Amino acid sequence: MSKLGQIGAKLHRGEISYDFIGNRKLWFTVSLILVALSLVGLFARGLALGIEFKGGVEYQANVKVTGSTVDDFTSAVKATNAKDLGDPVVTTIGADKVRVQTKPLGQDDVAKVRAAIAKEAGVTLNQVTSQQIGASWGRQIADKAIWALVVFLGLVFLVIWAYFREPKASMAAIIALVHDVTITVGVYALVGFDVTPATVIGVLTILGYSLYDTVVVFDKVRENTRGITGSNRFTYSDATNLAVNQTVVRSINTTVTALLPVAAILVVGTVVLGTGPLKDLSLALFVGIAVGAYSSIFIAPALLAVFKEREPGMQALNRRVTAKKAAAAVAPAVATVGAGTPRVQDEPRPARKQPSSGTAPTPAARPMKATGSGRPQPSRKPRSKRGK
Missing domain, CATH: 1.20.1640.10 (Multidrug efflux transporter AcrB transmembrane domain)
Structure with a gap:
């Protein structure tokens, strides 16, 4: 997978993200x-x-297109001094055709421009087409x-x-x-x-x-x-x-x-x-x-x-x-504070007081012995020695 594809996969899974909406x-x-x-x-x-929207006259003629074709035909059309001619738009179509566009002209001026184009192209007048395009x-x-x-x-x-x-x-x-x-x-x-x-x-x-x-x-x-x-x-x-x-x-x-x-x-x-x-x-x-x-x-x-x-x-x-995010942000802080607080050690229990001399002594515990069952049993003296 390409690097861009890897980035796209991570973006789709939400592993990386750019905040388009936030910005x-x-x-x-x-x-x-x-x-x-x-x-x-x-x-x-x-x-x-263009001429299609503002109106004008369009001429086309067949000619071998060279690097100077546009300049040559522009100069030839301007030399006619037609009324309201303006700056003609000369373009080439492919390698064998030239197109000239001018502002709307009168019939006499149209004929003059057409003749100049035919002369420059080296063709007859009938081989130059002209088309009037109205502004309407x-x-x-x-x-x-x-x-x-x-x-x-x-x-x-x-x-x-x-x-x-x-x-x-x-x-x-x-x-x-x-x-x-x-x-x-x-x-x-x-x-x-x-x-x-x-x-x-x-x-x-x-x-x-x-x-x-x-x-x-x-x-x-x-x-x-x-x-x-x-x-x-x-x-x-x-x-x-x-x-x-x-x-x-x-x-x-x-x-x-x-x-x-x-x-x-x-x-x-x-x-x-x-x-x-x-x-x-x-x-x-x-x-x-x-x-x-x-x-x-x-x-x-x-x-x-x-x-x-x-x-x-x-x-x-x-x-x-927003409330959920705020609660989630507070919870770790509380846990951190709780974890860092030292525990209070239990106070030592007071020592057990020994009985005073005036108090009856606590009877001693009877000796115990283990039995076969594992439970301790008090040991007993033989009857012959109990009274002694």
């Missing part, structure tokens, strides 16, 4: 800082919306994405409530999901990656991943807390912390296994391809999986424990467990 103030503080930074990036810088279509995609997110969160709340019979578990899971989405979107704003439909797909995917990991932890919590109010061994927080320790190694293994291929896709999409759906999708998946694992271990169980500890039954359980 919840630290985790909540870290999450608040991350969420605050994400909101600052989101409202200060804003999201770099992008708004429809954004609205549908928001509705999909709202419906997803609503269904998640109902499903977790029905499965665990506990609305507080649903609340903790939903807060963790909103936490994951906020940080992921904030990272997109801070990094400056374009938000495309691939980004929306990635965000919805990480919600399912984070939810799966949270449900696994909650299921172990339910197993450890079954009938907990009928005993006084553990509080709800203690049982929840044990559940997190029992599943933490599994969560780490699952997260690392999922992050490795996503990281490879992110490197390929960013370094090799430069831009495109792979980069947008992989960034959302990478950030979302990492943050989702963090929230499943540190945030969701701690929130569930905070919600449950407010119940009167759990507060009574806390008092019983």
